[in-house]
Amino acid sequence: MADPTGMRLLLRWVSPLLTLALAAFVVVSLTTADPAHQDRAERIGKQVRCPACEGESIAESPSSYAADMMGYVREMVTQGLSDQQILDRLMAAYPRSQMLDPPFQTRTALLWALPATALVTGLLLAFYRLRKPVAPESIRDST
């Protein structure tokens, strides 16, 4: 920090501009990128629990039951069905299967609500209990 004016200039103008430029490049390239073309059947299969095994998706499970189901998914993908159509038909064809990602319903509402409640409670608690009621007498830049 040899030259204070040069330093200030750098901090005030050059640096923010450079940061903005880099950030803009990142944002633009990411928003214009093709959506990641992972195997669609694989992606759908990962959302469905293999009924014959514990907690594994049909895409991951080595069981033959899961292989059957994946085969059906692939078939429907090649037929060009939408994700939702595929899932609906799969559930109809294999009634014992379940989604691994629980849909939002009344019986699953708490699942989503509890973490949200924790977050809000935490924020409120921090805000009310620790809000600054003392006049900060000696505030310096750092300790």
Add this chain to the structure above:
Amino acid sequence: MLSLAGTLAVWTALVASGWLAVAGWQAARNPFADSRSIAALRRSLLVMVLAALGAMIILEAALLANDFTVSYVANHHSRHTPFPFNIATAWAALEGSIVLWGLVLAGYAYAVWRRATAGGTGPDSLDWGALAVIGAVGVFFFGLMVTVANPFEVCTEAAARSCTASSALPFSRAVGPPDGLGPNPLLQNHLLMAIHPPLLYLGYVGLTVPFAYGLSALALRRSGPGWLRRSGLWTRVAWVFLTAGITLGAWWAYEVLGWGGYWAWDPVENASFMPWLVATAFLHSSLVQERRGMLEAWNFVLVIGAFSLTILGTFLTRSGVIASVHSFTQSAIGPALLGFLVVVTVGSFALFAARSQQISSPPRLESPSSREGGFLLNNLLLTVYAMVVLTGTLYPLALEAFTGSEVGVGRPFFDRMAVPISFALLLAMGIGPALPWRVARARVVWSRVHLPLQVALAAGVLVIIAATRVGYVVMAVIAGSWVVAVAAARLWSQARRAARPKGANAWSMIPAVIRSDRGFWGGQLAHAGVALAAVAIACTANLSQTLDRVEMAPGDRVEFAGYELVHTGVSTTRTPNRLKSSAHVEIWKNGRRVGLAEPALSQFETSALPIATPGIHHTLTQDLYLSLTRIDEQAITLRAATAPLQWVLWLGGLTCAAGGFYSLVGRKRRRSGAVRSPEGERAGG
């Protein structure tokens, strides 16, 4: 014979734990504890340690001597279990794992005693109180060993390969099967399996110690820095083991389980992750109390919470309520653990509530944009994270128990919740160390972070240009580099400041700066480990390519991810307890043979389903992961996947643990007298 010795050892440990609880409590209540009560405490402690060690040694001896009259040996061991898995069998099933738990607990009790009596200030009632709590916890676990989880029962009726009836009375007429079935086949496939459970136990059980100090402080009305410093130290110890244990556990799953992943949000993984999150929160919020006297009540909540979560995790995985790789057979241990969990949480929080008036009211936060504010954010995120994992793990159980309807909560749910929280944590990890205590002015913060921010963004740009435009990967690289760059910039500016008065080279001052505040820099190293892990997770989750189930006859070749895979044949090896069929798959790239992978399916005589062992071709940029779903002489069914930068995940996890270890070494030094510069955080940038 060994049953008798084992039973005696466990009963002795049980009695000694109870004695430790009583003697510890008596010594704690008397501020001038006389040498007689201290001597009683010491004696009970030594007996407990020796008896717990004895129980473990006897169990190992029974395994090594193939003494099938001991129920545990008959049910979980086989003459053909190879070394070192015959040793590891001691903790490969329920009863034995409780014996290990007891031994680790006794070990911690001894370490607490050593630490308390070796320090310069001398031990005080807080230490005695904590030992009393550890003794009480010991009563529960050794109590399990003599009742519902007794490994030393005498086998009284034997079938060909197992023990069909056993008795807890050591003088019953012993009958042993000629051989046993051996441990769960999954558990005798890889060396990591022998290592990662003991590490995790050192982590779990270690969290008993901060809990014990917290309870001791509450019971003795001794809030303040005393319990906090001790709890902080022991949480670090447990945390290092827990971090290493979780990492090695994930590594084991990847190398052995053959489904291509390392983390499935399986209940047992969650059971280790929740205490880790809460312990991590405590490590950070304890700094705020140490420094500013704030958040003491919250710190009590965290140490109680972390311990309760370890018991909850043990209940979930050991009681059979959730079936998984890790849950052992169903037994009466479930209700016992559930009861203990209720006693621990209700009892501790009742004590906390009763004492809450006496916990010093904290000075208020001057500004949310300050180091304290950063720690608050960190704690909020980590707690919500733990809450998400807890809810997701328990919800299906609770729903089924109360309404009977089944719902699956799996990977997609956890991923969706965990990804944003993890990114928020990474960003907080980057900004936090750059914030001064009390009040952070925007100008000061900007001067500390603008360069790291540009470095991080530049790293993102580089990845976009050179490698990939997948959003999660780019964002993980940016967030990760930001964390590392902020720490590096702090280090550099402090080294320069230290060098200036001496006219020295700033580079040469770096070791001294780091040594002056090992706690802080160990923490930064742990942050860097998390950053590495985040990048690796983003890469493996988003850039992996997969090939699903191709049928290959010998001689067939298949193109995949720039490789050519050639199936050249099948070989089978038979060992006494399993038939292992391996496929030989040559890996070619650009017309050159780069490797040979041998994915296999093993048929153990004890289990109907074959166990898949992957064949992994490791390279610096990615792993090629091959596994089988079917194999015979005519054909194999092969699955293949790439795992980009997989090794970086293991590096990150172990770096994280190493950071914790380094900060631990630093604390030791400080307590034995060396002067520590206050945080090394003087003056702005």
